[in-house]
Amino acid sequence: MMTTVSIKDVAARAGVSPGTVSNVLNRPEKVADSTRIRVESTIRELGFVRHGSASTLRAGHSRTVGLSVIDIGNPFFTDVAAGVEDVASERGYAVILGNSSGSRMKEERNLLVFAEQRVRGVLITPSDEDPGRLDQLRGRGICVVLVDHPAERSDQCAVAVNDVTGGSMAVAHLLDGGAGSLGYVTGPAVIRQCQDRKRGAEQAMAAGGRDPRELLEVAMPAMTAKAGQQAAEKLLAEGSLPDALFCANDLLALGMLRGLLQAGVRVPDDVSLIGYDDIDFASASTVSLTSIRQPTYQLGRVATELLLDECDNPATHAHQQIMFQPDLVVRESTR
Amino acid sequence: MMTTVSIKDVAARAGVSPGTVSNVLNRPEKVADSTRIRVESTIRELGFVRHGSASTLRAGHSRTVGLSVIDIGNPFFTDVAAGVEDVASERGYAVILGNSSGSRMKEERNLLVFAEQRVRGVLITPSDEDPGRLDQLRGRGICVVLVDHPAERSDQCAVAVNDVTGGSMAVAHLLDGGAGSLGYVTGPAVIRQCQDRKRGAEQAMAAGGRDPRELLEVAMPAMTAKAGQQAAEKLLAEGSLPDALFCANDLLALGMLRGLLQAGVRVPDDVSLIGYDDIDFASASTVSLTSIRQPTYQLGRVATELLLDECDNPATHAHQQIMFQPDLVVRESTR
DNA sequence: CTTTGTGATTGTTACGTTTTAATCAGGGGG
DNA sequence: CCCCCTGATTAAAACGTAACAATCACAAAG
Numbered sequence: 001m002m003t004t005v006s007i008k009d010v011a012a013r014a015g016v017s018p019g020t021v022s023n024v025l026n027r028p029e030k031v032a033d034s035t036r037i038r039v040e041s042t043i044r045e046l047g048f049v050r051h052g053s054a055s056t057l058r059a060g061h062s063r064t065v066g067l068s069v070i071d072i073g074n075p076f077f078t079d080v081a082a083g084v085e086d087v088a089s090e091r092g093y094a095v096i097l098g099n100s101s102g103s104r105m106k107e108e109r110n111l112l113v114f115a116e117q118r119v120r121g122v123l124i125t126p127s128d129e130d131p132g133r134l135d136q137l138r139g140r141g142i143c144v145v146l147v148d149h150p151a152e153r154s155d156q157c158a159v160a161v162n163d164v165t166g167g168s169m170a171v172a173h174l175l176d177g178g179a180g181s182l183g184y185v186t187g188p189a190v191i192r193q194c195q196d197r198k199r200g201a202e203q204a205m206a207a208g209g210r211d212p213r214e215l216l217e218v219a220m221p222a223m224t225a226k227a228g229q230q231a232a233e234k235l236l237a238e239g240s241l242p243d244a245l246f247c248a249n250d251l252l253a254l255g256m257l258r259g260l261l262q263a264g265v266r267v268p269d270d271v272s273l274i275g276y277d278d279i280d281f282a283s284a285s286t287v288s289l290t291s292i293r294q295p296t297y298q299l300g301r302v303a304t305e306l307l308l309d310e311c312d313n314p315a316t317h318a319h320q321q322i323m324f325q326p327d328l329v330v331r332e333s334t335r
Numbered sequence: 336m337m338t339t340v341s342i343k344d345v346a347a348r349a350g351v352s353p354g355t356v357s358n359v360l361n362r363p364e365k366v367a368d369s370t371r372i373r374v375e376s377t378i379r380e381l382g383f384v385r386h387g388s389a390s391t392l393r394a395g396h397s398r399t400v401g402l403s404v405i406d407i408g409n410p411f412f413t414d415v416a417a418g419v420e421d422v423a424s425e426r427g428y429a430v431i432l433g434n435s436s437g438s439r440m441k442e443e444r445n446l447l448v449f450a451e452q453r454v455r456g457v458l459i460t461p462s463d464e465d466p467g468r469l470d471q472l473r474g475r476g477i478c479v480v481l482v483d484h485p486a487e488r489s490d491q492c493a494v495a496v497n498d499v500t501g502g503s504m505a506v507a508h509l510l511d512g513g514a515g516s517l518g519y520v521t522g523p524a525v526i527r528q529c530q531d532r533k534r535g536a537e538q539a540m541a542a543g544g545r546d547p548r549e550l551l552e553v554a555m556p557a558m559t560a561k562a563g564q565q566a567a568e569k570l571l572a573e574g575s576l577p578d579a580l581f582c583a584n585d586l587l588a589l590g591m592l593r594g595l596l597q598a599g600v601r602v603p604d605d606v607s608l609i610g611y612d613d614i615d616f617a618s619a620s621t622v623s624l625t626s627i628r629q630p631t632y633q634l635g636r637v638a639t640e641l642l643l644d645e646c647d648n649p650a651t652h653a654h655q656q657i658m659f660q661p662d663l664v665v666r667e668s669t670r
Numbered sequence: 671c672t673t674t675g676t677g678a679t680t681g682t683t684a685c686g687t688t689t690t691a692a693t694c695a696g697g698g699g700g
Numbered sequence: 701c702c703c704c705c706t707g708a709t710t711a712a713a714a715c716g717t718a719a720c721a722a723t724c725a726c727a728a729a730g
Binding site: 004047049050051052053054056057062064072073075078079081082085089094095096097098099106109112113115116117118136140141225254255257258280281283284285286287288 | 339382384385386387388389391392397399407408410413414416417420424429430431432433434441444447448450451452453471475476560589590592593615616618619620621622623
């Protein structure tokens with residue numbers, strides 16, 4: 001009953017050999033127009049669809065790429081994913097999405113799935129600094145491009161935005177606003193973005209003639225709105241609320257904003273608040289959020305273009321490390 | 336150089352036959368403890384990972400499911416996707432995500448990819464009412480479960496939230512607030528959710544002793560924040576702004592809110608505004624948004640459980656059509 | 671009439687796994 | 701000592717496709 005139609009069935013029906021059908025599928029220019037048209041119409045008639053697994057098995061590689069992100073609930077990553085998907089589907093590739101939720105174990109499981117599926121390449125925003133797993137993938141012939149993460153080596157492609165500059169811009173802006181005490185609300189220390197933005201923040205402190213050690217750091221286990229709100233509660237309970245707060249991403253900032261407003265703290269009158277990423281919702285919040293904008297969609301596009309170039313032209317491919325620059329977007333949440 | 340290690344290599348090294356290695360992988364209880372342990376350690380030693388395509392080819396089905404959503408940029412769908420992914424990975428399945436962006440062509444291309452990959456099943460929030468493509472998938476032995484879409488037939492599983500009730504609750508709430516004129520800001524007419532919420536809205540009008548035809552409909556080509564803002568501009572330009580607006584989802588509502596506030600319209604004093612979905616950002620907006628909450632994450636979980644049950648126990652599986660009920664969440668944007 | 675060349679098509683093999691039936695070893699009962 | 705049973709292991713045959721060398725048809729050139 002549930003008969004699946006194969007390349008052989010098409011061949012028999014069209015009166016050609018299976019090889020010819022395969023050629024129609026993969027190198028149509030090699031086959032005479034008349035037979036090509038006949039085969040194509042037979043394919044439609046029988047409702048044949050290529051068996052991707054058989055194809056992958058024989059060809060040695062698939063037409064899929066894996067994308068591993070830290071938090072698919074963060075609009076920053078959905079924007080990146082949109083860029084990835086657009087380029088991938090333009091070039092006939094499918095995207096397998098893996099969400100690590102910041103858990104190393106889940107990230108590893110996702111990479112295992114990618115390896116089992118023999119994806120052509122992997123795009124990953126690594127959740128920590130261990131390059132071992134990625135080298136392992138490369139050892140299996142799977143190309144890897146780092147997304148939103150600068151390359152520590154030159155034998156790989158990477159696309160990133162300068163987070164040190166971004167952190168510096170954020171804190172410089174807060175200092176411009178006349179902030180006395182400053183706080184940095186961040187996520188897990190293993191996340192590089194958090195570290196780099198902090199480095200930038202400290203540089204701006206120093207440049208502004210302040211002691212970087214004055215920067216009060218509040219580290220949360222996640223970078224979500226809920227965590228931001230908890231950070232607000234913590235600061236309020238401790239009575240240690242600074243004049244100005246730099247949050248490592250917009251979700252933290254939006255949660256922080258909610259927490260502060262609920263407690264009757266006025267933004268920006270009592271506290272200045274700046275986020276990071278400039279997600280779509282930053283401009284729609286209660287007090288619209290000053291933030292650091294990144295070319296998010298572009299990040300996904302460029303990373304995928306580099307990846308597919310490396311896959312398709314391994315001989316001529318030159319590894320590139322691309323670094324975009326962020327922008328400051330001033331809104332209501334800062335003085 | 337780039338040698339990929341196969342089941343045969345493991346077998347040779349461990350001094351057993353390939354069949355035994357396969358058994359260790361798939362039916363470990365069938366093999367003696369001593370050999371099982373030896374094989375397992377050889378697998379680790381050689382860094383063997385199973386070739387998913389070969390496995391799929393031979394077994395006739397894969398360990399992946401396809402998820403096709405209308406807009407991955409909408410937090411509603413990322414919440415659903417989170418539920419799907421959690422259940423899938425608990426049961427050893429990988430998820431291939433397809434984003435149709437509301438385009439029928441893209442949806443079709445995604446379904447083709449799913450078919451080529453021989454996914455075990457498909458979870459889909461269809462972007463229109465044509466069941467033909469889905470029956471085609473079923474004819475190929477691929478189970479299909481509808482997500483956020485009620486079943487029109489009893490021979491399939493479906494998980495949905497009652498949108499008629501939701502629409503009715505929204506408009507009843509606006510009428511309670513004393514609204515005179517009412518507007519419904521919606522997306523493309525082919526999207527069922529838009530239609531159902533409108534039906535509910537009209538029912539509430541009638542129940543409130545109003546003529547349902549009084550409901551001013553503004554249909555936008557997309558259900559994004561940008562479209563919502565354009566809707567605001569359109570209403571303002573026409574001078575046809577009603578007392579109260581019901582937006583078919585929160586993104587439209589947030590865009591509408593932005594558009595109104597920029598034009599100096601006060602919410603809720605001049606206009607009451609209610610959204611739909613109760614996404615995380617609804618409570619964080621300039622004026623926090625009254626909305627209709629849905630059990631989003633649960634939707635994804637339950638749908639996936641039904642799908643995998645259907646795949647794994649086709650004999651005993653009983654199709655279910657599950658309908659959740661929405662909740663009204665009142666915040667500042669309505670009187 | 672034969673040879674050569676060219677473009678189109680075919681036959682065959684291999685990819686890495688799962689699965690079934692067949693084989694094997696060893697022990698207990700007759 | 702033989703037979704049968706059980707549990708563990710193996711050998712071999714697919715699964716559907718891509719790739720490559722081999723073949724074919726046919727026309728142009730000699």
